[in-house]
Every structure is written in C-alpha cells, then in structure tokens.
Amino acid sequence: xxxxxxxxxxxxxxxxxxxxxxxxxxxxxxxxxxxxxxxxxxxxxxxxxxxxxxxxxxxxxxxxxxxxxxxxxxxxxxxxxxxxxxxxxxxxxxxxxxxxxxxxxxxxxxxxxxxxxxxxxxxxxxxxxxxxxxxxxxxxxxxxxxxxxxxxxxxxxxxxxxxxxxxxxxxxxxxxxxxxxxxxxxxxxxxxxxxxxxxxxxxx
Numbered sequence: 001x002x003x004x005x006x007x008x009x010x011x012x013x014x015x016x017x018x019x020x021x022x023x024x025x026x027x028x029x030x031x032x033x034x035x036x037x038x039x040x041x042x043x044x045x046x047x048x049x050x051x052x053x054x055x056x057x058x059x060x061x062x063x064x065x066x067x068x069x070x071x072x073x074x075x076x077x078x079x080x081x082x083x084x085x086x087x088x089x090x091x092x093x094x095x096x097x098x099x100x101x102x103x104x105x106x107x108x109x110x111x112x113x114x115x116x117x118x119x120x121x122x123x124x125x126x127x128x129x130x131x132x133x134x135x136x137x138x139x140x141x142x143x144x145x146x147x148x149x150x151x152x153x154x155x156x157x158x159x160x161x162x163x164x165x166x167x168x169x170x171x172x173x174x175x176x177x178x179x180x181x182x183x184x185x186x187x188x189x190x191x192x193x194x195x196x197x198x199x200x201x202x203x204x
Contacts, residue, residue: 004096005117006030022117030114038079038106045105047074050081053108054101058085061099065115068122069099072198079105086196087118090127092203094118095157095164096195120161129156129163129182136165136180143187149175156182156203164188166197 006020006029020030051074058066069085076082080102087097097119102112131139133154141148149168157164163182168175179188 003030003114006114020114024117029117030112032102032112034111036107036109036111037104038109042106044079045108047076047081050074050103050105050108051083053103053110054081054083057101057110057113058099061115065099065118068094068118076105080111081105084196086198087116089122089125089158092127092163093157093197093201094125095159095193095197098196125158125161126183127158127163129165131165131180131182131185133165135185136182137167139180139185140167140169140178140187144169144178146170153202155197155201157197159188159194162188166193 003020005023007023009019009021011017011019016032016034018032019028021027022029058069068087068089070088072084072086074081074083083101083103085099087094097116099115100113101110103109104111129136133156137148137154146169149170152168154165154167157166157179159179164179165182167178167180169178176191177193178190179194180186181188
C-alpha cells in the first residue's frame with residue numbers, strides 16, 4: 001500500500017501493525033504497533049505528560065527536520081494522545097507535510113508515528129506570492145460565478161513548492177474551498193483542503 005508516497009509494509013493480515021518506508025533511501029518514516037497499546041482500563045496520564053514523551057521522541061530527529069516543524073496541538077482518541085507538528089516556510093504553512101506522534105495515554109508507549117515526505121527542500125520553495133489576496137479572492141469568485149463565504153478571510157499556504165491563497169465560496173447547497181496559485185492566479189485545488197490547517201491559522 002501507499003500513503004502519500006510512503007510504502008506501507010504490513011506485518012499481519014488485519015493490517016493493524018505496519019512500517020512506513022520512504023522509497024528514496026528506504027528510510028523508516030512511520031510505524032504503528034497495536035500490541036503496544038494498553039490492554040485494560042487504568043488511570044490515564046495527563047496530556048502534558050504524554051507531550052513530554054512525544055517531545056523526547058521528536059528531539060531525536062535531525063536538526064534539519066526539527067527546524068522546519070512547529071508544534072500545533074494534541075487530541076485524544078480511544079485512550080491515546082495524538083501530538084502533531086506542522087511544516088512551515090517563513091511562517092507559512094506547508095500544507096500536508098507534518099509529523100504525528102501517537103502516545104498511549106495509560107502506559108506511555110509510542111504506538112504510532114509518521115513523518116511526511118518533504119516534497120521540496122526549503123530553498124526550492126517560493127513563499128512570497130505575486131498575486132494579492134484580494135485578486136485571488138476575486139479570481140475564485142469569477143472562475144465559479146459564486147460569491148465568497150461570509151466572514152471568511154483568505155489565507156496563504158504553500159502547496160508542494162508554491163504559495164497558494166485559500167478562499168471559500170458559497171455554493172448552491174454547501175461551502176467549498178478554492179486554492180488560487182499565488183504565482184500565476186491559476187486554480188490550484190477545489191473542494192476540500194489538501195491537508196490539515198489549524199483553526200486559528202491566519203497569514204498573508
């Protein structure tokens with residue numbers, strides 16, 4: 001199986017335990033081992049203690065990787081904590097490129113982690129847009145002959161290696177996202193976002 005370029009190697013028919021391999025250099029960039037998860041209910045550690053465990057794991061990554069990642073948030077699912085770091089270039093989010101570390105909230109084991117493939121080195125990424133926010137917003141409206149969503153302020157992300165303005169349009173029945181290239185004003189994506197964006201993210 002493939003996961004955004006990473007090769008998933010399964011170790012059992014149920015496919016719950018696996019390793020993710022980067023085909024360039026065959027480096028391990030993720031894993032999941034359900035056998036490390038707690039077997040019975042017990043007192044859970046705090047998210048803060050879980051973060052200490054995740055942060056120690058994060059600190060073992062090369063400096064070149066750590067310097068491009070910023071911690072964003074923690075969430076709890078099924079008795080485990082998920083901690084996420086997102087990639088940035090010049091304080092602009094590189095959408096879809098991140099690090100996830102999943103810590104068991106009872107026994108403290110790291111049961112899963114995944115580092116995305118960085119598609120482009122940071123010096124090959126253009127962060128500054130040639131197209132303004134207002135022009136991008138109007139481009140989206142004219143391209144689809146639809147109004148912008150109320151109270152939505154377009155923001156800038158990096159998609160692959162170019163800046164993209166993200167705006168939102170009001171369709172007949174639902175709202176949807178439009179990505180407008182900050183390089184040439186072309187439509188980069190439509191519908192849903194190509195990656196996670198924090199709720200409080202604003203830039204551009």
